[in-house]
Amino acid sequence: MVRAERSPIHDQPEEAAKAVSTWSGQAREQAVQRMFTAIAGVYDLNNTLLSFGLHHHWKRLTASYVPTVTNGRALDIGAGTADLALLIEPKMGREGHVIASDLNHAMLAEGLRKVTGRGLRDRITCLQANAEQLGFPDETFHAVTTGFCMRNVGNLTQAFTEIRRVLRPGGRFVCLEFSRPAYGWLRGLYDWYSFRLLPWIGTKVARDRTGVYEYLPASIRTFPDQERLATLLREAGFSRVEYRNLTGGIVAIHVATK
Template sequence: MVQTRPPSASSGTQVPAQAVSTWSGPAREQAVQRMFTAIAGVYDLNNTLLSFGLHYRWKKITASLVPPVEQGTALDVGAGTADLALLVEPRMGTNGRVVASDLNHAMLAEGLKKVDLKGRTGRIACLQANAEHLGFTDNTFDAVTTGFCMRNVGNLPQAVGEIRRVMKPGGTFVCLEFSRPVFGWLRALYDWYSFKLLPWVGTKVARDTTGVYEYLPASIRTFPDQERLCQVLREAGFRQVSYQNLTGGIVAIHVAVK
């Protein structure tokens, strides 16, 4: 059951991407939530089209880095439509449990449909929660994952600190996020794709009027690169921090231990 309340703000207002990428606090959060509410129904399809299907591979690799735990508990922060939560669930053993948390009601509702369809309702709970105020007790989860979430939080150090707080000692945090391509030619190509092609496809194909496909590349540009994110994790108290690049650094998976 999705334990959420529908957002009260209108979802039809277009918000300039530049403003969203520089705002902080409640204004930014509300604008981002309006965007994701508007595209929730086509989010999976658009992800597949715009990543050329690569997001499935990226998520499978991310889940494979979660250590198997018998009767384990895992939390997927910013779970969206629950792709990653469904992949992590088998890693938690026979009687394991996964909480798929997201701030956005509409995205979680789409995720719940998948969970029900795959017969995992008893093992995956969908819960509305803010990454910066998770609401769980200390030392609850064996593993925490995030997929394309952390660049959307208002206060990254606070969210990372919350994630560490709710993890058990020795637990593993696995973070999949867009990052900085390692080759100059790939960065140039990716910038063209992100700032020119992506917004055009989002507007013409997805019929988006919220500005989300302008916001997304802007949020990637302002998010810490691979090494800087390692530093954020270390400053939060994580150890054994490492990362691996996928698709030339277009995305990176960071792994850290509490």
């Protein structure tokens, strides 16, 4: 297990968000990778505990926006432990294939174990890759998905441009990410949970000392809200962009068509 110093996240939400916003480039990438390496083995358990099991429902809904195709090719970016890749695999048809990509080797190794356990190694390939520099030819995929990954990307514009490049004409990008709750009372409650309770629970269960469970809510606070994210997707050249709020806007699914 990789050891790392505690991240510079503070107790107050605004201070935490400000601290995360100052991280950039390679330093941010390295810090994020250390964090996820440290918690890879308990990532699924903590996801279930911290979301009260809702992440399974959110991912199933995300997969439902992926069209069913014949001999399809799909790319799941930031695949982690491969939950979303496994859900979209049946939609690619009998001769279809899914690439489950992630920058973090430890998380991808957990995903590979799941894929192998389902007997799907001939259908799903786990590949280490960077969302900002996708090493695939133009117009390769019918669909690209991502779940809870984009807020960890250093340059969203570059990532969205790359995603559009590798999509076929008419292809669909489906993005599941934490967002801004639609109601004021829910925002206050969510901030209390995110910046107080979540770090405590996550750290106790994972026995983590990297600060990842303080980084995660702060990264959510600094991530573009629903409308801003839709604007960035349009600016990247997607022809049609829509989004759907889930659980009061705590998370949102953006669907962008090339």
